Amino acid sequence: MHETRILAQFVAQIQFADLPPSLIDECKIAVLDTFGAGFVGALQPWAQRVVELVRALGGNPEASVMHQAWQTDISRAALANGTLIGAFECEPLTGSHASGTVFPAALAVCEREHCDGKAFLTALAAGFEVSARIARTAVGLESVRGFHNPGTQGPFGAAVAVGKLYGCDQETLVSAMGLAGSCSAGLLEFAWSGADTKRLHLGRASQLGLESALLARQGLHGPATVLEGRYGYFNAFSMPPKLDRLVDGLGTDWAIQPPSLKSYATHVTHQAVVQAIQDFQREHSLQPQHITRVVIRGTPRLMEERHTVRAPESVMGGQYSLPFTTAVALTRDLSNPLTYNDEAMRDPVIRDLAQRIELVPLEDAPHAGPASLQAEILLEYAGQRYTLSTQPHKGSPHNPFTWGEVCDKFRHFTASIISTRQATALIEAVGSLEEATDMATVAQLVTRM
Secondary structure (H helix, E strand, O other), X not given: OOHHHHHHHHHHHOOHHHOOHHHHXXXXXXXXXXXXXXXXXXXXXXXXXXXXXXHHHOOOOOEEOOOOOOEEOXXXXXXXXXXXXXXXXXXXXXXXXXXXXXXXXXXXXXXXXOOOHHHHHHHHHHHHHHHHHHHHHOEOOOOOOOEOHHHHHHHHHHHHHHHHHOOOOHHHHHHHHHHHHOOOOOEOOHHHHOOOHHHHHHHHHHHHHHHHHHHHHOOOOOXXXXXXXXXXXXXXXXXXXXXXXXXXXXXXXXXXXXXXXXXXXXXXXXXXXXXXXXXXXXXXXXXXXXXXXXXXXXXXXXXXXXXXXXXXXXXHHHHOOHHHHHHHHHHOOOOOHHHOOHHHHHOHHHHHHHHHOEEEEOOOOOOOOHHXXXXXXXXXXXXEEEEEEOOOOOOOOOOOOOHHHHHHHHHHHHOOOXXXXXXXXXXXXXHOHHHOOOHHHHHHHHOOO
16 A cells, blocks of 8 residues: 555655656657647647637636647646647557656646756656556556556656646645546547547646646645545556566656657558558559558557557547558558648548458457567558568667667658757757756747747
8 A cells, every 4th residue: 555655755755866868868869759749739720629628718828739829827728738749649658658647737837937957857857757656567458457557557657747846745736646646537438439538638637747746836635545545546456466666666667768759640550550551652653553462460469449449530549540550551651640640530542441451360369468469460462471570660679760860760750840950959959858957948849930
């Protein structure tokens, strides 16, 4: 017992000097990649509707909203930016989508309070770590119970990051987490229709986690056993959890190392399949009408029912579907995330191909770890048969991005959205985050210029 207090003590005590240099570098990579995801998200109509609502609601001009020329209060900024970051399936996964839950809350507070870069990176690492540990401890939260991980555990990470920025002590952080626990929400029912609720989960978790920390600072108390208690988070949302994983090695073994990022705007379980197909396409000019058969043999994790919808109704539904994404990858260049669009969803060739792709789960394959994302793809094309074996995708823990590679990705993803000058300024600012004396100057670089 007392896991909630142990996590709060870790957050209260951690200092920038305690962060391994490799973790600082990885956090900066995640920050730049997150900004890239937010810019891509800013073009999406579902995200624009949330941004429009936030602007209409008003709020004190305290914090910036990505790719906008106006400001709002820190709570609504966290909602808007979290939604933008999670709007198109290309945000970093480190800490279980903490880039869309912890990051927006921390950035908003840093902008309002003029925190320095070291404070931001420390709060980010602490919030990411708490999120990752809560996510890895739950059992069957998504696959059995039907909850959406970042929506349910995201408020905890955001709450402790904000609490850290305000210098909260252990007891206040315990209350912040206790309050955040009653903000946990997010159902996976969106998977069947591709509903927009998934886009909201990250932003709402960021907003409510931030508010939980602010309320704790005002003296409101939350339950000190919110995670481990009889009616706490794990007993409510999880199958019998592995509670030892929650605090084991805390402070020495970082759960967020190595990091996990994406190369393509699709669910993480599809990344290796897409990469194998895209690599093949660079050597073979595929004509979709000549594809006669596609078979994917892989682990059950790749082929959970929620990832096998063959006729999705929206881009979100397509990005969540293995057969549909495979069909898109066979017909389009997905290195540009914006090619996964409404036109692709309506393309009769893609929709027909998605219906014909065969999925063969290998029941004896690993259900967790890197091997659980690997597959073999049988492709029959123009009378020839090809077998493609997947490898850990670029950005995965076993094939991570270097700083130079993530800079190239950022420029590629944002080339049609922001100017070269703005992209360069952001890259330089993020590359030297630990030297920043005022994070407000960094936050304002993501506004519309």
